[in-house]
Amino acid sequence: MKILIAPNSMKGSLNAFDFADVLAKAFQQVSPDFEIHQVPVADGGDFxxxxxxxxxxxxxxxxxxxxxxxxxxxxxxxxxxxxxxxxxxxxxxxxxxxxxxxxxxxxxxxxxxxxxxxxxxxxxxxxxxxxxxxxxxxxxxxxxxxxxxxxxxxxxxxxxxxxxxxxxxxxxxxxxxxxxxxxxxxxxxxxxxxxxxxxxxxxxxxxxxxxxxxxxxxxxxxxxxxxxxxxxxxxxxxxxxxxxxxxxxxxxxxxxxxxxxxxxDFVLDQLGLKEEVQWADIVITGEGKIDGQTLNNKAPYAVAQMARAYGKPVFAIGGKTEPEASGAFDGIYSLVNGAMSLDEAMARASDLLFQFGLEFAKTIRCLSGAGQEK
The missing domain is CATH 3.90.1510.10 (Glycerate kinase, domain 2)
Structure with a gap:
């Protein structure tokens, strides 16, 4: 299973590179058979x-x-x-x-x-x-x-x-x-x-x-x-x-x-993301908040549009998500599902993302038959 991890930064907590690194680490812990490419993205905002x-x-x-x-x-x-x-x-x-x-x-x-x-x-x-x-x-x-x-x-x-x-x-x-x-x-x-x-x-x-x-x-x-x-x-x-x-x-x-x-659009072109999407079986993107504003051609939306143009499933991970954004992706996932303050969520972003990544990777492994949990 070829996994493309192409997230935007989580403003105030994880930059796009750390976001990609944490998620890749979780997938690799679940199965060494996942083949992962990391391409952090941006849209003119931070980083x-x-x-x-x-x-x-x-x-x-x-x-x-x-x-x-x-x-x-x-x-x-x-x-x-x-x-x-x-x-x-x-x-x-x-x-x-x-x-x-x-x-x-x-x-x-x-x-x-x-x-x-x-x-x-x-x-x-x-x-x-x-x-x-x-x-x-x-x-x-x-x-x-x-x-x-x-x-x-x-x-x-x-x-x-x-x-x-x-x-x-x-x-x-x-x-x-x-x-x-x-x-x-x-x-x-x-x-x-x-x-x-x-x-x-x-x-x-x-x-x-x-x-x-x-x-x-x-x-x-x-x-x-x-x-x-x-x-x-x-x-x-x-x-x-x-x-x-x-x-x-x-x-x-x-x-x-x-x-x-x-x-x-400009950044994704400079990154050569089209070729990466064509390579992948699954595309994962995300940013701090996945909501209606994301649909104004923010980086995760642009990634999703490209993935869908090539018939690739695309999933988005956010610190917080709103239902109005769900139609742009094959699934959106929030890292915060219980009672937690914004400050605490931002401070724990890396750990929350890793734990989510483990569970998400297990789901993908079951669907793909990729390896066994280490």
Whole structure:
């Protein structure tokens, strides 16, 4: 029996690699006759950079950059050939800020721009930029500032880039020598920049915004989009995914050779998952929560769609599952079935997954006749 284990990360507990390792260990304990391939996946959210970097044998580059609230952070990106793989969350992510300190008014994407500038300085001509998990709603102005752009108000005064200045910008000064670089912006949502489904309304509160901040950020993003559209001659505000990461992709599309790519489809293609699915008899995927949001082409859903295209049974494992997701898989399984707090479940994720894996592997062994329990 050929088993393909292709999970996404369980946010806050197990990354995709550990998820795959634990499940593979359980299957191997039940029967040595299981043949297992592990292909951790991602969709633009947490750990996307690491998933791509490992698969592409990219070399890690460590850089100290400016965090979302100005404190220095130790970040990294990876390079393969002339391509840099950058995860925004490593430099400008919510994981770098205490929840009580989150504030999209003052948070800046400057550190992500520093990673990009470092990669460009080292000769990279292409950037894969995963934008999930950001702490910012600054329309990418912090990133642009790190790349040499300047923002001026109506009096000609230079503004320090962060979310609260968006409504004050009247002119953008570009660097005298702007780097020529191609960007693939890896995104796991399709929210537009503005409106009730936009960057401020949907993601602002997750990043610490009050209702007053949401209103101000919405106005700022609308003005910022107008400036960029006038400067570039491109229609930007209605692009699918433009609302991700606080509008991070909008100035990149305006000023660079950049495009937003659906995260799961792009990553799975880079991983060569199609060939792995064709090899497998059974496909197993999963993430922290399997629910209606999973069906918005999150990584497990994309894995399931590919598996079904080749007639392969596909099962999903989540810390928690909801019935609305069941139709996308041949079975969905929750690791938590009794009374248990979220904190306890996350702390025990590895053990819960291993114990589930043992029982699931026994079921598969019985159906396939693979080996005997050790």
């Amino acid at each position: 996307t950079g690491e998933v791509l970097a490992r698969r592409l044998n990219a070399e890690e580059v460590a850089v100290t950059v400016t965090g979302p609230l100005e404190a220095p952070v130790n970040a990294k990106y990876a390079v393969t050939g002339e391509t840099a793989i950058i995860e925004m969350a490593d430099a400008s992510g919510m994981k770098l800020v205490e929840r009580s300190a989150l504030n999209p008014f003052i948070a800046s994407s400057y550190g992500t721009g520093e990673l990009m500038a470092d990669a460009i300085q080292k000769g990279c001509k292409k950037i894969y930029l995963a934008i999930g998990g950001s702490a910012t709603v600054d329309g990418g102005v912090g990133m642009l500032e790190a790349l040499g752009f300047r923002f001026l108000d109506e009096s000609g005064k230079q503004l320090k880039a962060c979310g609260k200045i968006l409504n004050q910008i009247v002119r953008v000064e570009k660097p005298t020598k702007q780097a020529k670089v191609t960007l693939k912006i890896i995104c796991d949502v399709d929210n537009p920049l503005l409106g009730k489904s936009g960057a401020a309304a949907v993601f602002g509160p997750q990043k610490g915004a009050t209702q007053e901040m949401v209103t101000a950020l919405e106005k700022g993003l609308e003005k910022w989009a107008g400036l960029l559209e006038e400067d570039s001659g491109k229609s930007l505000r209605n692009i699918k995914g433009a609302g991700a990461a606080g509008g991070m992709s909008v100035p990149l599309i305006a000023f660079y050779d950049a495009e937003i790519v659906p995260g799961a």
